[in-house]
Amino acid sequence: MSETDGLRERKKRQMYARLSDTAIALFLERGFEQVTVADVAAAVEVSKPTLFRYFPAKEDLVLHRLADHEGEAGRVVAGRPAGLSPIEALRRHFFDGLDRYDPVTGLNDRPEVLAFQRLLHGTPSLVARLYAYQERDEAVLAGVLGGPGGGVRARLAAGQIIAVRRVLAQENWRRIAAGRTADSLKQEAVDIAEEGFAQLAAALPHLAQK
Template sequence: ADREDEAARVVGGRAPGASPLEALRRHFLAGLDRRDPATGLCDAPQVLAFHRLLYGTPSLVARLYAYQGRSEAALARALGGGVSARLAAGQVIAVLRVLAEENWR
């Protein structure tokens, strides 16, 4: 599944009255309940093997960072643009990145 703009879609499709952060948190917790590999917290052998391949291959890491940059930009747009939106999007995407890296270690 293409998840590049997933965080932006979650924010755009949030329930009336829900804050962007609340919508992202609910989405993330639901992913944890499903043991969704996209949460970065999944110990399934095939997911760990994928992360070893990904983080162990410099060219794939470069592509991953580009992917995360596009994800961050999409989320910033969904948050309304501007510096505050870019900072918030950067923090959200950084948390997801660090969790995935920790899962690999």
């Protein structure tokens, strides 16, 4: 990649971030339905067509916050060390996230994270978009587990894995939203995650073996 291409790519990433961050701030302030795409474009001083070149749908402005995690399960399995089973690689990755209080695990009580979670899970169109995002995660993971196309067995396994990760994160988020702190919930989150991955190992023994 040339220096010019690198600069262009960096500016593109910066624009993605500006649009997304500005939109989320407006959505949190006024409500998702009360803010239009034109409002976001005006706040960043770009045209609507320019905004739509970056984000085809209004909901994508919010989901961009999760873009770095899309396809993550597949990457973890594909990049695991030799001798480590897919389930164990995913278990270690999730536990590393808990240790870092990564918002994607649901174990994070920072006010701005809680506000984003309320926006995401409290807006029907965002919830629907989130499911589409999770389906893409399943497809990537199935492809890693079963080769191109995945196959039914790989797709079934990927669906179970993504579901467990989703339920664990949602349970942490719900308990924190009910008033728990991340620190006080940490050990319970670890225990529940151990149970979740143990169930996965029992249900998918061929993916739990080294």
